[in-house]
Amino acid sequence: MAFKALITDKTDSGYQSHIGERNLEDLPEGEVLVKVAYSSLNYKDALSASGNKGVTRSFPHTPGIDAVGVVEQAANGPFSVGDAVICTGYDLGMNTAGGYGDYIRVPAEWLVPLPRGLQPRDAMVLGTAGLTAALCVEALLDTGLQPDQGEILVTGATGGVGSTAVSILSRLGFQVVAVTGKAEAHDWLRELGASDIIGREALLEGTEKPMLKPRWAGAVDCVGGDTLVGALKSLKYGCSAACCGLAGSPSLANLSVFPFILRGVNLLGVDSVELPCEVKQQMWQLLASDWTPDLKTLEAAEVERADLPQWFERILAGGVRGRVVVKVAG
Numbered sequence: 001m002a003f004k005a006l007i008t009d010k011t012d013s014g015y016q017s018h019i020g021e022r023n024l025e026d027l028p029e030g031e032v033l034v035k036v037a038y039s040s041l042n043y044k045d046a047l048s049a050s051g052n053k054g055v056t057r058s059f060p061h062t063p064g065i066d067a068v069g070v071v072e073q074a075a076n077g078p079f080s081v082g083d084a085v086i087c088t089g090y091d092l093g094m095n096t097a098g099g100y101g102d103y104i105r106v107p108a109e110w111l112v113p114l115p116r117g118l119q120p121r122d123a124m125v126l127g128t129a130g131l132t133a134a135l136c137v138e139a140l141l142d143t144g145l146q147p148d149q150g151e152i153l154v155t156g157a158t159g160g161v162g163s164t165a166v167s168i169l170s171r172l173g174f175q176v177v178a179v180t181g182k183a184e185a186h187d188w189l190r191e192l193g194a195s196d197i198i199g200r201e202a203l204l205e206g207t208e209k210p211m212l213k214p215r216w217a218g219a220v221d222c223v224g225g226d227t228l229v230g231a232l233k234s235l236k237y238g239c240s241a242a243c244c245g246l247a248g249s250p251s252l253a254n255l256s257v258f259p260f261i262l263r264g265v266n267l268l269g270v271d272s273v274e275l276p277c278e279v280k281q282q283m284w285q286l287l288a289s290d291w292t293p294d295l296k297t298l299e300a301a302e303v304e305r306a307d308l309p310q311w312f313e314r315i316l317a318g319g320v321r322g323r324v325v326v327k328v329a330g
Ligand SMILES: NC(=O)c1ccc[n+]([C@@H]2O[C@H](COP(=O)([O-])OP(=O)(O)OC[C@H]3O[C@@H](n4cnc5c(N)ncnc54)[C@H](OP(=O)(O)O)[C@@H]3O)[C@@H](O)[C@H]2O)c1
Pocket: 042, 043, 044, 128, 129, 132, 155, 156, 157, 158, 159, 160, 161, 162, 179, 180, 181, 182, 200, 222, 223, 227, 243, 244, 245, 246, 247, 248, 249, 270, 271, 272, 273, 315, 316, 317, 318, 319, 320
């Protein structure tokens, strides 16, 4: 059976994406066939569609690391035909045909039931970005962090992960300081719950020094590089930074052991891709209940798959504010 998908091809003039046809037989063997309703746009989708070999090795390929939809075929297992499910991460959209196709076929262990209280479309306003933001907040809370300990820094604050983290932290009663390179987004960040906003450069001041004046009770970092180095060097005694991204740089060249051994700070690694499905399920439950961020404000746009090539360019240039929902079947 033929179905529609966004297909990225390697051409003489680079990687190009277009709407084309695939067949169910083209999908990998798996236990569950899901008809996709919505997907979303993440930085990693744009990397896949632009031929980044660390994400996708062979083309033609259908990107889309997120999908929500309904089970159409299921072998023996926990899911039945008609169940609403979410799939994020693992190999979806990387080297397995992803959520920008009408259908995905995946192992049952990759699927989470759509939690009660969350509309399918809202699940994709959140997507991998929302899940990652929730994991960062969870990592900080696991250290015993409380709102009365002081300000929490969020870097890359207008991006998908950053903006969702700002909203969740604010909802949980934390004072959030957002770091952004977008001067025009300050009002929007305040609407999401940031109590203060600083420019990217401010955080880079003095990062060559071994330590900086302690200020932050915690940090969620989506940027890496000297931004994360600056955050670690200015954490208060015993406090922690959750590190999930590399939008700026993967390097920590300007970091020494001093913040760790003199201030007892912690660097908490966060991965939303390979972690066990049960943990993903717990996070989705929180996102559907006590932690639901301000979805209306977070949503930047709903786009058709045919519009994605221009959005890939925008997100790679750091030019997207909030979350983009991709309509598949709707
Ligand atoms: N660990 C995981 O499981 C996981 C999961 C999801 C995403 N990630 C990673 O987390 C990062 C953020 O993902 P996302 O989906 O939120 O991406 P995104 O929507 O593109 O947001 C990234 C944000 O970082 C800031 N930024 C971009 N380039 C920068 C630069 N050169 N220097 C400093 N800041 C820069 C921008 O925010 P401002 O303009 O506001 O500064 C941008 O909006 C990416 O690196 C992504 O690969 C990791």
